[in-house]
Amino acid sequence: MRMDFLTLFPDMFPGVLCSSMLKQAEEKKAVSYHVHNIRDFSENKHKKTDDYPYGGGAGMVLTPQPVFDAASFAKAQNETSDARIILLCPQGKPFNQNAAEELAQEQHLVFVCGHYEGYDERIREHLITDEFSIGDFVLTGGELGSMVIADSVTRLLPGVLGNRESAKEDSFSNGLLEHPHYTRPADFRGWKVPEVLLSGHHENIAAWRREQSLQRTKQRRPDLLD
Known part of the structure; x- marks a missing residue:
């Protein structure tokens, strides 16, 4: 499996992805992780990725162009299978063990981790295939949620756990x-x-x-x- 993370804060990921079972899974070649800075795909000369919302209101909104281009780049790295593009969002479907088992059957997952007040709705409507929430609370961004899902999915991949029966006996399984x-x-x-x-x-x-x-x-x- 290939996992791509689209984020404004790539430094949040190494501590999790390079430790414990997630690191071992990559060493076993069960999965590969790739973190992309959304700012690198911005066409704005100042690498700006957010703007004021139409209609007014508090906060800033993540603009569509850099997110679409970052996702296109990530998808192009694995042309042999369709990517599930996952948006981390409080409005998303509650993530659970059944969802983890479903995602573990895929070959390519792309996580979109936003910040600020929210996303331009066209990202949700025309790019995303899945929306997930890890609980009824709000975080500062989608990075932590994406890593939670990545951990849950990775441990279900063949050869990752030492005992193949371990995952079958987990809570909720x-x-x-x-x-x-x-x-x-x-x-x-x-x-x-x-x-x-x-x-x-x-x-x-x-x-x-x-x-x-x-x-x-x-x-x-x-x-x-x-």
Whole structure:
């Protein structure tokens, strides 16, 4: 998979993309990351990318020309498959595990990370294929949201996780929250690991985990059971 990030603040990305699992995924050639400064595509002599909104109002609006040109450049780097062009926006569809699994089937993702008061609506209408929000709150820009989605998608790519079954057992992957986990020691300050996990009886362990997932989901996210 190829991921392109269109941003006004490219320095925000190396710390995340060059660390932990995301770095390992790129080293394994499961994914490649490419960060582009939208200002580099501006035709304005001062590399300006925003302007006042028509009709008045607070804040500045991201102009369409540099965003369209940056996206065209990114798409041209992978002509073998169509790119999903993703806008990070509070008005977008809530991002969830199902969306991550869907995007993990693609070959090319392009993230548009805006700032200021918003985007020129023609970007949304004529360029974007998907709009996602990572929650009902507002951030200063789309960079953090794009990295959240990139992390969620990357870990689902073949060969990225050491254990292929890990992703299948994650919270939300089967519609439920994940069951509790325990490790050594079996007795820590008098708090003991449930006996069933020490029994070695795989069917009983699987049943216990399923029951715990149901209980935890009922207590914490009953909406998922609906």
